[in-house]
Amino acid sequence: MDLLPQLQTIFRDVFDNDDITISRETTAKDVEGWDSVQHVNLMLQIETEFRVRFSTAEMAYLKNVGDLVDLLAKKKG
Secondary structure (H helix, E strand, O other), rough: OOHHHHHHHHHHHHHHOOOOOOOOOOHHHHHOOOOOOHHHHHHHHHHHOOOOOOOOHHHHHOOHHHHHHHHHHHHOO
C-alpha cells in the first residue's frame, strides 16, 4: 500500500501549497512553513484521514515522512 500519494495531498492541503512533493526522506526543514503549530495541524489531519491515533511517544520517534509512512502502515495493518 503506497501511502505517499495520500499523504502528499494532505501536506498540500495543510500547507496550502500545491507544489509540495514529498518523499520518504522529506523532513520538516524541507517544507516551508512546517513549524510546531503546522505539525500539530498536519498530524491531526492525518489522524482524521486515516482514522488512526498517534501517541506522543510515537510522534516523538518520527524523523521523516518515511517513518510516518511506516507507522501508518503498521497502524492500518
